[in-house]
Amino acid sequence: MTEETMTLEVTRYRPGHDREPRTQSFTVPYRTDWVVLDALNHIKDRIDGTLSYRWSCRMGVCGSCGMMVNGVPKLTCAAFLRDYRPGPIRVEPLANFPVIRDLVIALDDFMEKLRRVKPWIIRAVEKPVSDGEYLQTPAQLDAYKQFSMCINCMLCYAACPVYGLEPAFLGPAAIALAYRYNLDSRDEGYRLREPVLSEAVGVWECTFVGECSVVCPKGVDPAAAIQRSKLAGATDWLLSMIMPWAGRR
Amino acid sequence: MTAPRVERPGLFYPKLPATWWLRNANYFRFMLRELSSVFIALFLVVFLVQLHRLSQGPGAYAAYLETLRAPGWIIFHVVALAFALYHSVTWFNLTGVVQVVRLGERQVPPRLVAGASFALWAVVSVVLLWFLLRG
Numbered sequence: 482m483t484e485e486t487m488t489l490e491v492t493r494y495r496p497g498h499d500r501e502p503r504t505q506s507f508t509v510p511y512r513t514d515w516v517v518l519d520a521l522n523h524i525k526d527r528i529d530g531t532l533s534y535r536w537s538c539r540m541g542v543c544g545s546c547g548m549m550v551n552g553v554p555k556l557t558c559a560a561f562l563r564d565y566r567p568g569p570i571r572v573e574p575l576a577n578f579p580v581i582r583d584l585v586i587a588l589d590d591f592m593e594k595l596r597r598v599k600p601w602i603i604r605a606v607e608k609p610v611s612d613g614e615y616l617q618t619p620a621q622l623d624a625y626k627q628f629s630m631c632i633n634c635m636l637c638y639a640a641c642p643v644y645g646l647e648p649a650f651l652g653p654a655a656i657a658l659a660y661r662y663n664l665d666s667r668d669e670g671y672r673l674r675e676p677v678l679s680e681a682v683g684v685w686e687c688t689f690v691g692e693c694s695v696v697c698p699k700g701v702d703p704a705a706a707i708q709r710s711k712l713a714g715a716t717d718w719l720l721s722m723i724m725p726w727a728g729r730r
Numbered sequence: 731m732t733a734p735r736v737e738r739p740g741l742f743y744p745k746l747p748a749t750w751w752l753r754n755a756n757y758f759r760f761m762l763r764e765l766s767s768v769f770i771a772l773f774l775v776v777f778l779v780q781l782h783r784l785s786q787g788p789g790a791y792a793a794y795l796e797t798l799r800a801p802g803w804i805i806f807h808v809v810a811l812a813f814a815l816y817h818s819v820t821w822f823n824l825t826g827v828v829q830v831v832r833l834g835e836r837q838v839p840p841r842l843v844a845g846a847s848f849a850l851w852a853v854v855s856v857v858l859l860w861f862l863l864r865g
């Protein structure tokens with residue numbers, strides 16, 4: 482019996498050589514327990530060692546193996562070949578990002594956006610270490626937990642047509658993270674994040690297509706975070722109009 | 731507006747084609763929802779004209795109603811109604827996602843919030859219908 486195989490149509494791009502990406506087909510063995518990342522590793526090890534892509538944990542934790550699989554943003558370590566039979570499977574770099582080489586995209590823009598929302602606990606006055614931890618009840622943890630599950634895989638940016646059309650848009654994951662810290666009972670940085678969120682390219686750029694939440698592998702639901710941030714921002718603005726003297730938070 | 735992105739040499743910058751919304755069903759549904767507002771706006775214009783005619787007296791109003799009986803206008807109203815329903819249903823489905831309702835320490839499930847919105851919508855509609863058809 483001949484061994485069953487599957488075809489992968491992989492995007493190749495060599496900086497300095499190619500004007501634009503092209504597609505190269507590879508035939509790989511089919512195994513029920515293989516994911517797309519295994520197939521890429523097979524290509525790199527056995528067929529063409531120049532193929533470039535990112536990965537690390539192989540278990541949906543590091544967030545570095547995101548690519549377009551048949552046009553949908555996926556963690557390739559969690560996309561099983563068996564779900565794409567009989568193939569071929571199209572493997573492209575994450576959409577909406579500049580391509581450095583083959584399946585490797587540039588992360589700078591996303592990193593910069595993460596930094597801008599100050600994703601860490603901000604205190605008006607830090608308490609000394611000797612005073613112990615900042616305590617939190619289970620309910621206070623629940624308030625933001627879902628939004629803290631993000632692994633920065635950027636699948637949501639690849640799914641977002643608004644980001645594709647306006648690269649300055651702060652984007653789903655960064656806003657979800659800002660919202661996560663705003664919800665944290667230990668945090669006092671709302672006022673510092675608010676200007677970034679309420680910019681024209683902040684939450685208001687979002688038109689609620691909702692695809693970010695569909696593709697998110699961690700159930701973060703960034704679309705909900707964005708809409709709730711809009712609501713919080715608008716309520717805030719309204720209160721400041723009615724009662725300019727009462728500073729919120 | 732923000733400054734255009736500075737493109738670094740050597741990188742390939744993909745462009746989103748104008749047909750991006752045909753790529754998947756969700757994008758398409760999103761476009762439908764956006765389009766629905768156009769029809770709702772048009773309907774409101776027609777409705778405002780209707781009110782204006784009413785203010786001009788019974789004769790003008792009756793003449794306007796006669797105009798609206800034309801097949802073209804009926805088709806327009808059916809389409810506008812379909813879009814208005816689509817817009818309302820998607821809107822109410824989203825309320826649960828956007829509006830977090832808490833009861834004590836527990837968060838009310840989004841479905842329940844959406845369900846309550848639908849129920850309220852139904853009640854208001856029935857009351858309005860009763861009010862309009864009563865006389």
Ligand code: SF4
Nearest residue numbers: 631632634635637697
């Ligand atoms: S929100 Fe979800 S899709 Fe977006 S970066 Fe985080 S884990 Fe990935």
Ligand code: FES
Nearest residue numbers: 538539544546558
């Ligand atoms: S390799 Fe780490 S998430 Fe896929």
